[in-house]
Amino acid sequence: MELTATTTVRRPVAEVYAFWRLLENLPTFMEHLDEVRTTDEKTSTWTASAPFDRTVVWEALVIEDVVEERIAWRSTEQADVPNEGAVSFLPAPAGAGTEVHVHLVYDVEAGKLGKAVAKYFGEEPHQQLDDDLRRLKQVLEAGEVVRSDGAPWGKQARKEFPQHPAQPMTAEERREVLGA
Amino acid sequence: MKAVTWRGVNEIGVEDVPEPTILNDHDVIVEVGLSATCGSDLHLMGGYIPAMRGGDVLGHEFMGRVGEVGPGVTKHQVGDRVVVVSFVGCGKCWYCREGLWSLCDNGNPNPGLTDALWGQGIGGCYGKFPLGAVMNKALTLRGAQQHGHRYIPEILDRMSRDEVKTEHLATHVMALDDGPEGYRMFKEKEDGCVRAVFRPGG
Ligand SMILES: [Zn+2]
Ligand SMILES: [Zn+2]
Numbered sequence: 458m459e460l461t462a463t464t465t466v467r468r469p470v471a472e473v474y475a476f477w478r479l480l481e482n483l484p485t486f487m488e489h490l491d492e493v494r495t496t497d498e499k500t501s502t503w504t505a506s507a508p509f510d511r512t513v514v515w516e517a518l519v520i521e522d523v524v525e526e527r528i529a530w531r532s533t534e535q536a537d538v539p540n541e542g543a544v545s546f547l548p549a550p551a552g553a554g555t556e557v558h559v560h561l562v563y564d565v566e567a568g569k570l571g572k573a574v575a576k577y578f579g580e581e582p583h584q585q586l587d588d589d590l591r592r593l594k595q596v597l598e599a600g601e602v603v604r605s606d607g608a609p610w611g612k613q614a615r616k617e618f619p620q621h622p623a624q625p626m627t628a629e630e631r632r633e634v635l636g637a
Numbered sequence: 638m639k640a641v642t643w644r645g646v647n648e649i650g651v652e653d654v655p656e657p658t659i660l661n662d663h664d665v666i667v668e669v670g671l672s673a674t675c676g677s678d679l680h681l682m683g684g685y686i687p688a689m690r691g692g693d694v695l696g697h698e699f700m701g702r703v704g705e706v707g708p709g710v711t712k713h714q715v716g717d718r719v720v721v722v723s724f725v726g727c728g729k730c731w732y733c734r735e736g737l738w739s740l741c742d743n744g745n746p747n748p749g750l751t752d753a754l755w756g757q758g759i760g761g762c763y764g765k766f767p768l769g770a771v772m773n774k775a776l777t778l779r780g781a782q783q784h785g786h787r788y789i790p791e792i793l794d795r796m797s798r799d800e801v802k803t804e805h806l807a808t809h810v811m812a813l814d815d816g817p818e819g820y821r822m823f824k825e826k827e828d829g830c831v832r833a834v835f836r837p838g839g
Binding site: 467553554594595598599600601603604606623624625626627628631 | 654655656657658660661662663690692693694695709727728729730731734742743744
């Protein structure tokens with residue numbers, strides 16, 4: 458399964474590149490990621506929620522790192538769902554910031570979990586990556602992923618269908634949604 | 638807090654709803670001093686918006702006093718008097734910086750649906766009222782380029798110099814408890830009602 462998506466972030470290339478290069482930042486805007494922990498300059502451990510309340514952990518390797526231009530990574534041999542990704546940063550026209558081009562590949566043919574993952578992504582697998590990039594833009598431009606009483610889930614965009622009507626949340630709903 | 642709510646098709650009530658809370662670091666909570674009816678409320682009242690649910694709060698154009706600020710807020714503090722436009726812009730994206738607030742890239746917390754429908758999320762809609770209304774409004778505003786934020790400072794300035802009068806707009810000022818009556822008069826244009834304006838304090 459191959460996914461591509463693009464967004465324009467109104468911040469300098471250096472800043473957008475630096476934000477992405479700190480792989481720990483990825484879960485702030487990528488819905489399926491729970492955590493990324495870097496182990497050294499090139500290697501990192503990724504934790505993701507998988508379908509049926511399962512958690513998947515894999516090791517990834519940065520295979521290309523061109524400062525302020527491009528970062529590419531791939532999972533190492535033991536990954537349940539082999540995957541790789543690359544992101545390119547291009548100066549947007551007229552000084553409008555940075556174009557972010559993302560390309561992800563998941564090998565969903567490999568094994569049972571891969572098939573479950575494919576199903577999880579559903580018929581619109583691009584939507585999730587589009588939403589991820591929109592949140593990247595929100596974080597870098599506005600400083601946070603926006604929530605409202607109508608759509609309080611922040612990163613978990615999929616829960617936003619259908620949107621809750623215009624009612625302030627009760628204390629109980631708030632606890633359920635925000636876990637606080 | 639007390640609020641005017643939608644209860645069903647053309648059925649408006651006044652009831653107690655949960656107090657709002659700060660969700661984003663950049664949120665503020667405004668204690669509403671005056672709130673106006675708006676033409677788009679008529680779509681909501683008439684039940685043309687499938688996402689409406691009994692108890693939804695009406696009113697999205699208001700002014701008041703800042704009662705609480707989130708940890709990321711630097712521009713406002715408790716006690717500030719503010720005017721709130723129905724569209725919330727982030728203030729940081731290209732559109733907001735150009736004064737095109739209703740096209741904000743980041744203000745919509747739920748853009749996925751129109752993204753799928755139209756190939757583009759709608760701008761500047763904060764989702765404080767139901768999605769259907771947001772869609773309606775975005776269509777209107779994108780066409781009309783109505784970027785309210787841009788003109789408010791000038792309008793307030795002119796009002797303070799008595800150069801702009803609003804009596805012909807705020808034709809019916811009444812207590813929030815009279816919300817159902819106000820909305821009915823607004824809908825029927827009864828007694829020359831252009832806008833009903835509600836005052837929570839009575
Ligand atoms: Zn309005
Ligand atoms: Zn904006």
